[in-house]
Amino acid sequence: MRPRMTVLAAVMLALGGLGLAGCGQPRTQPGAQQAAESSGPGLTAEEVRREDATTAWAGGYCAAVSELVRSFSRMPSIDPTTPQQASRTSSELLGVMIGGLDRTIEGLDRLSRAPLSDGERIKAQAVSRYVGIRDRAVGAKQQLDAATTEEASRAAIGSVRAPLEEIGRISLLDGFDAVPELKEASLRAPQCKELTDSRETARFDPGAS
Template identity: 45%
Template structure:
């Protein structure tokens, strides 16, 4: 059982597709983290917003890249390690949502619906992950453990289906701003070798 690789592969693919055009170098080659805008984006509110947005979703990307392994050696171990994995996912979502709350709505009128939709999706997936983790923690027999593990896997599939860049790609203006934002450049996935 290796849902970790499935989740990570799906997320990396989504990120690669979503930011395929963002491979140019930022205008000023100052890299930083934490959503702090450099001097090149001070006069560009959309790029500053995109930078903060990308910094926020990086929390979830890093969490998914560093998920704990699931130990399938026994139902008890699979349950215990899956619970830890789901706790990590919940923490990553929480950090991302906090970051998105700090960033606030985009600076362009009418562009906040995609961000709001994403926050609702995060809330729903987080709730399902927490419920699945609780079921794993309270499973008392093989049947309930098997059901809880199935729920956990479905929840991880839900996480993999999240389009963390949907608000950034909601409009051409925000998508272009992402190309100018240093933290968005860090999310670019290099093309696979042929």
């Protein structure tokens, strides 16, 4: 059990510093204003409208994934004093993470259609990835909650590692850098700037086992 608990402790230390409680909800007007101010000379009215729409969409995307970041700031610590305590607190941790994933998935689903097809593709890939991690986290939590003996608790604790490590490998704005319009929009949108002020907040590192 020691290696597993070491991994969980490393995850908690890494995620504990990611409190972005100040991330706001989509603020289309400020983002649009910034986009208009940053528009270069020679842009047509239609190009400015598209740029504004892309900035607003990117801001909504960042606001949605910020919900996942917020959940990490609220994760409880793992109590390794006994297998039963470790199992119970691991279940609580997964419950918080599942809640964050739910809110992120719901936020992405509520996004209006992206002004460009690459945005829709990136969103669909992100939703699919988050849903998969959520399903595995739910399975691990169910296993923890069903454990009634010390042996079962020890076995269930091992199931916590996979979804946590998957979360650790996520890049929150995966795909944005490969699409110039989205990369630029993420630099203009206030929600994305808050999310990426530190490069470490755009990618979680659970540490090594």
